[in-house]
Amino acid sequence: xxxxxxxxxxxxxxxxxxxxxxxxxxxxxxxxxxxxxxxxxxxxxxxxxxxxxxxxxxxxxxxxxxxxxxxxxxxxxxxxxxxxxxxxxxxxxxxxxxxxxxxxxxxxxxxxxxxxxxxxxxxxxxxxxxxxxxxxxxxxxxxxxxxxxxxxxxxxxxxxxxxxxxxxxxxxxxxxxxxxxxxxxxxxxxxxxxxxxxxxxxxxxxxxxxxxxxxxxxxxx
Amino acid sequence: xxxxxxxxxxxxxxxxxxxxxxxxxxxxxxxxxxxxxxxxxxxxxxxxxxxxxxxxxxxxxxxxxxxxxxxxxxxxxxxxxxxxxxxxxxxxxxxxxxxxxxxxxxxxxxxxxxxxxxxxxxxxxxxxxxxxxxxxxxxxxxxxxxxxxxxxxxxxxxxxxxxxxxxxxxxxxxxxxxxxxxxxxxxxxxxxxxxxxxxxxxxxxxxxxxxxxxxxxxxxxxxxxxxxxxxxxxxxxxxxxxxxxxxxxxxxxxxxxxxxx
Numbered sequence: 018x019x020x021x022x023x024x025x026x027x028x029x030x031x032x033x034x035x036x037x038x039x040x041x042x043x044x045x046x047x048x049x050x051x052x053x054x055x056x057x058x059x060x061x062x063x064x065x066x067x068x069x070x071x072x073x074x075x076x077x078x079x080x081x082x083x084x085x086x087x088x089x090x091x092x093x094x095x096x097x098x099x100x101x102x103x104x105x106x107x108x109x110x111x112x113x114x115x116x117x118x119x120x121x122x123x124x125x126x127x128x129x130x131x132x133x134x135x136x137x138x139x140x141x142x143x144x145x146x147x148x149x150x151x152x153x154x155x156x157x158x159x160x161x162x163x164x165x166x167x168x169x170x171x172x173x174x175x176x177x178x179x180x181x182x183x184x185x186x187x188x189x190x191x192x193x194x195x196x197x198x199x200x201x202x203x204x205x206x207x208x209x210x211x212x213x214x215x216x217x218x219x220x221x222x223x224x225x226x227x228x229x230x231x232x233x234x235x236x237x238x
Numbered sequence: 239x240x241x242x243x244x245x246x247x248x249x250x251x252x253x254x255x256x257x258x259x260x261x262x263x264x265x266x267x268x269x270x271x272x273x274x275x276x277x278x279x280x281x282x283x284x285x286x287x288x289x290x291x292x293x294x295x296x297x298x299x300x301x302x303x304x305x306x307x308x309x310x311x312x313x314x315x316x317x318x319x320x321x322x323x324x325x326x327x328x329x330x331x332x333x334x335x336x337x338x339x340x341x342x343x344x345x346x347x348x349x350x351x352x353x354x355x356x357x358x359x360x361x362x363x364x365x366x367x368x369x370x371x372x373x374x375x376x377x378x379x380x381x382x383x384x385x386x387x388x389x390x391x392x393x394x395x396x397x398x399x400x401x402x403x404x405x406x407x408x409x410x411x412x413x414x415x416x417x418x419x420x421x422x423x424x425x426x427x428x429x430x431x432x433x434x435x436x437x438x439x440x441x442x443x444x445x446x447x448x449x450x451x452x453x454x455x456x457x458x459x460x461x462x463x464x465x466x467x468x469x470x471x472x473x474x475x476x477x478x479x480x481x482x483x484x485x486x487x488x489x490x491x492x493x494x495x496x497x498x499x
Contacts, residue, residue, distance in 0.1 A: 029466060068371040089374045100375040105367040120376035123383070125276030171376060 018044040018175055018207040019065065024074035026057050026064060034060060035228065038074070042224075044174075045204040051215035052228030058211035059103065061228070062177045065209065066100045067092060078175060096175060099168030103180040106164050107152040113163040114139065114148040117170050138170035139163075142192065158189050165196060176200050178210045182217045190217070197221060255459065255481075262455050266389060269381035281387055288391025292353040293398050300348055304336075304403040307344070308410030311335055316419060328415060329429025336407040338438055338498075339490070342445040345399045346453065346486045349392065350479055354457040357388055358478040361461030362471045370462070385458055393450040400446055441497040448489045456482040 024038035034057035042048045052058050063069040065076055067089030076084040079096040083089065092098060100106070107116045117138055121131045139148050142162035147155045152163065161181070168176055181197065182190050194217075200208045201221040210218060215225050273281060315331045361384065364370050373380050408430065415421035460474040460481075 063371055066371070066375040068374050090379070093377060093379070097377065098375055100372065102368050102372065106369065106372040107367075108369050108373075109363070109367065119280070119373075120378055122280050123277055123376075123378045125274060167376065177375075 018042055018046065018079055019048075019209065020075075020077045021065070022075040024061075024064070024076065025072040026060050027072045028057070033072070036073075040226075042207055042209065044079075044207055047201045047208040047221055047223035048210070049215050049218045049221070049223045049225045050209065050211045050228055051213065051225060052211075054213060056228050058213075058228060059179050062100065062179050062209070062211055066098055066177055097171060097173040098175045098177065099171045099173035100177045101161075101164040101168050101179065101181060103161075103183060107160060107167075109152055112149050112151055113144055113155065113159070113166075116152070116163060117167045120167065120171050134170045134172075138166040141169060141196065142166050158185060161185065162189070162193070165193060169196065174205065175207045176209070178208070180212050181210060183213065194218075194220065258459055259455050262385065262458055263451065266381050266385045266455075269379055270386050273382055273386070277382065281382055284383065284387035285391045285394075288388050289394050291356070292349060292392050293395030296348060296352055296395070296399060297402060299352070300345060300399045301402050301406040303344065303348065304341070304406035305410040305413075307340065308332070308336060308407030308412075309414045310410075311340075311407070312411040312414045313418070316415065326429060328411070328421070329426070329431070330433040332408060332411050332430055333433035333438065336411070337404050337434065338441065339494075341404045341407065342396075342400050342442055342449060343486065343490050345396060345403045346445075346449040347483065349396055349399065349449075350453055350482045350486065353392060353395075354453045354478050354482050355475045357392075357454065357457035358461040358474050359471050361458060362464035362474050365462055365464045366466075366468065366471075385454070388458070389451065389454045392454045393447065396450045396453070397443075397446045400442060437497055441493055444497075445490065445493050448493065449486050452485040452489060453482055456485060 019040060019042040021038055021040040024040075025036040026034040026038075028034040038061070040048065050058055050061065060069060064071045064084065065078070067076070067078075067083040070088065071084055074084070075082065078092060078098065081091055081095050083091045089098075107113070108119070111119065114135055118131050118135045121134060122128075126134075136145070139145050142165065144159060144162055144166060147159055152160050155163075161184075165178075165181065168178075178197070181193055185193060197208070197210070197218070198221060200206050201223060208221075208223070210221075210223070212218060215227075218225075312328065312332070315335075316328060319327055319331070361370075364384075370380050370384070373383055412421070412423060412426045415426055416423070457478045460478045464470040464474055
């Protein structure tokens with residue numbers, strides 16, 4: 018499902034963040050990429066999602082080459098990707114409900130199906146009460162859950178999560194981890210997670226890979 | 239060679255800017271053509287929001303400005319013309335000054351001040367908040383969802399605002415002509431009608447299309463270039479205003495030369 022070859026990423030200051038990254042995750046596979054803050058985890062997820070261009074190397078999702086290529090636009094209508102950000106990512110001028118619904122409406126799904134999937138995804142995280150509020154009006158935890166709900170409603174083939182449990186309280190963490198376990202056990206869903214603390218994901222049947230700043234990273238074992 | 243590089247840098251920057259503008263216009267046009275029927279409702283809702291903000295919310299400002307401008311123009315012109323005994327030329331003057339030039343130009347300036355700044359700041363803020371990346375990653379084409387509605391919204395709004403500007407300016411001119419000099423409505427409108435030609439309508443339409451494109455894509459260019467920090471937003475807004483004003487004045491001169499030279 019996901020394949021990278023000799024991937025190199027730029028740091029915001031123009032330096033080299035990662036180099037020689039070779040990954041191969043089969044369909045249904047799970048990968049946890051761990052590393053300290055600033056080592057390029059979030060940037061790597063954006064490169065894999067096709068929204069940021071790598072300095073060098075190749076990325077393919079579901080056999081579709083996105084780098085070198087047109088990035089995320091190559092995937093349109095071919096592979097559904099869900100990307101949950103550690104911060105941000107929700108449209109500030111839309112309610113949580115509309116944020117979750119937007120990708121589905123843009124896919125052209127019937128309205129009844131959109132409403133059912135949005136309601137189920139929001140209910141899964143207990144967000145029904147605040148569904149009509151905009152992101153700035155809800156807690157940080159609700160924003161993180163709304164990001165996950167948007168991915169859940171989309172039913173993607175590739176799920177990319179940027180530090181999904183970081184900063185959550187124990188109860189909220191358990192709720193999010195339940196969803197992650199569901200994705201991890203789904204044979205048609207490929208899961209890639211980045212995190213500072215990989216031990217939080219020890220319950221997942223996933224390959225773990227340690228990233229470090231400006232280092233040559235080998236293929237995961 | 240360092241001085242040569244310093245000399246070439248602004249030229250290269252300008253060519254990159256032009257290339258990016260062309261890229262944005264072409265990608266937005268192509269994505270507009272690729273829009274599916276089931277996506278129209280989503281894009282249409284965004285377009286309506288843009289029309290409300292750029293057009294409806296600016297209606298009073300534009301109309302009021304135009305009313306005053308029309309009145310002042312006529313006071314100044316009539317004082318001179320009546321001295322020369324050429325009152326019948328008030329229509330020609332109103333058409334030449336207001337309808338041909340100041341109507342589209344001042345409307346564009348007001349829209350730059352109100353809306354292009356807002357578009358640049360909004361897109362910049364969306365970039366920083368990863369909203370644009372989130373849209374693209376989830377299959378929502380940013381050209382279709384962000385740029386196309388803004389372009390169409392600004393286009394519709396500028397057209398409507400120019401119509402209101404011209405109408406209000408003529409009304410202001412007529413009020414002064416009637417109250418101070420006793421000119422009748424029929425005489426005033428006949429004078430304007432005789433001075434107007436189809437070429438003026440065409441030139442105004444071309445200006446509306448070009449100005450709205452310049453306003454939208456300058457804002458999009460500088461807004462979407464923001465990558466790192468909030469402090470880039472005011473810089474992007476300033477650059478948008480300066481370059482969009484310059485572009486609008488250049489385009490105005492180009493259209494004037496094309497139609498009237």
